[in-house]
Amino acid sequence: MLPKPKRLQLLAVIVATVALLLPSVSFAAPLPNPPLLQGSGSGTTVIDFTAPHRSGTLLVRVKPAAMPTAAFARDRAAMSDSTTEFALGLHPDASTGLAPLTDHSAALHDLFARIGAHSGYQLWPGTTTYQLNLPANADLATAAATLQADPSVAAVQPDYIYTVDSVAASPAAAPAAGLTAMPSAAGLTPNDPIYPQQWYIPQIHADEAWTITTGKNLTIASIDTGVSRGHPDIGGKVVDQYNFVNNTNNAQDDNGHGTLTSGVMAAQGNNGIGIAGVCWGCKIMALKVLDAQGSGDSSNINRAIRYAADKGVRVINMSLGGHDRDQESEDAVNYAWNKGVFIAAASGNKPDGKPNYPAGYNNVMAAGATARQDAYTGFSSFGPYVDITAPGVGIWGPTWQNGVDTYAAENGTSFSSPLVAATAALMFSVNPNLSNQQIFTLLLNSADDEGTPGWDEHYGNGRLNTLRAVQFAQDPGPHQATAGVSLSASTLPAGSTITVNGNGFNAGESIEVYFVYADGHRHDLSMVNADGSGNFSLNTALPGDVSPNNEPEDYAVRAYGQSSHRDAFASITIASGAPIGGPSPTAPPQAATPTPSAPSATPQPTTPTAPGPRPDAFNVAADPHQAGVAFLAPTSHTLRDPFLKYWQQHGGLAQFGYPLSEPFSEVSKTDGKTYTVQYFERNRFEYHPENPPAQQVLLGLLGVTLTSGHNFPASQAFDSTADYVYFPQTQHSLGNSSGFLTYWQQHGGLAIYGYPISEELIENGYTVQYFERNRFEYHPELPDPYKVSLGLLGSELLHDFGWIQ
16 A cells, blocks of 8 residues: 555654653653553553543453463363353354354463453454453553563553544434425436435535446445434345444444444435435445444454454445554454455544544545535544545434434534445445555545645545546556655755655646655645656755754655646655754744743742642542542542543643542632642642533643742744744743644643743753643653653642642
């Protein structure tokens, strides 16, 4: 498969996630391990067990050598020693064809029993991965650490919870009456009564594609909440089903989401009822992995992917996801890909620049959402992993609501992904000999370029064009051609001159050549025209603002053909120790070059005084087995709603650190009222039940508290630019000379950090800047994305109080 920007930097994203889980230090530092716990004595690796996961469940991959003889299995099965009794064998959904486990060792068996597991199942035939079932209140972090230290264990992870990728529904829950579809000059207009409101069908030119094919009985696997079998527009299209949530053959929808996504793909068109699916001649394999609340286990999703692949489907759609990457899920995706399956998944509905999985895996087409007139939606996730976009606002489909089969219009990338999957099915319909790689390439090459010319992190390769994709599938030869790029050198210093050679483009077409940074954003190098053979050669300078921080770093030079839509790249390493050059951003001099405040002109800050004696809530006595709470072993404290929900939704460990206390009552210095508060390493939460729900948890102004009495010189006012912003509220500025502005913008802005209350200054040898709620510190010796680190202001304040050591 052609690598895209998401293929270049996923490891950095994984490392960034895990690096935030280190023990308490002044500032976060990197920990280069993937989120799957590594075994074989690497006992220092940790994982965020506060991420959504199934209680009482671990996924464990053992080494093949730990599984010896069938004789032991028979002997152990006959034993009844309650201290080691542990059932290991066939997963309950026997219909999936899983074979009973017969080979496992006494040591492995007893290891599982020792951590408190009462049963375990092989996830699928031939695997060495097992789902271990422990009591619901088990301390999974401790159990995982025990497993991790055993030499027979290769890896451990939680059973992550994935959710649907839909957002608030459109106000209308039923179709408006009396509308007439606008006739298409070139397309087919079906007689379905809601079709006039399916604005997105002509937008992606699916109505024109229907003059070529409406699908040829091809089956699409819908891995979702199931399908309502009684719905007249989609229920009859279900040809296979399995319920992985309850391990039954009944995948009846009890949420509505899966019925709608399946209908977007395959609802019968031109039948005088409801809507028209994009591939209305297709069938549906309904695989229920999400429950009535729209959430489900990654283990069930993985099994469903393999089930569909083993059944021979050509297309899978997954309108679900989460930010937790795990090796078992990626293995399942690769298993299906290697069997020739094309997989589409929702890019996610959290626009924070972080990958959403499974969309973020290499062999999955990640679909973002657009609105009318191809506007990019405010909810759609973005980043280097996005491949393509498709309409995701006001998408009509059959659904199931409170026991009633009906119709609704919904928003979300959940409904963009099915449009892509259904288009892939139409492509297979006209040319079943295509490979999944060809489908992937043709979809990208046929998309309508939107936003920034070429690939960009919001639109990917562009907005889906179903007609052009089907046409390309009919005659793939000239469209699946892969352009190429080569460089005069693979390792160069920043700012160096390089020769870029390209081939495989259309004769004479205009080609954009640009540089891709580690985080996926681009730096335009030049426009060049291909010669009569589709080749070009360009001498250009690399950007000078690439800082390698003592280690070589990988980037890319890309070329995008404006008429052929062909996209090619070549990797390049910016050499260690390369000079940093290039023009400085346009900004006030005092913002571009931070200097320390003179000690003689700056009074010493006042040391905060404790509001009273140390509360008992700081005693390390939390019960790790309380129902409905999360126990964090590194500080032996718990999190519970509403603080737990706020902590999870706004950055968790990365933004707030571990809890340093249990919740307790504290008198506010601001208004003298008593509130429930909880201290964390980087901040303090305060509960205000008198506020609206979205504002009931407020953050403490710890930056202001810890700098009380410190007179930070104000910035001179200036007109803000993209790289430097002036805040008249505090008379301070925020810029990107150390990357602080970008970090502030991408990780919560005012809501999490507040306004800047100082300019950049030198403190303890590092460039730092104070904000109302935190402090940023620049560490040039660390690799991206760890250069900007957060201060542990909660820890510092409590240390000044004398409440912690």
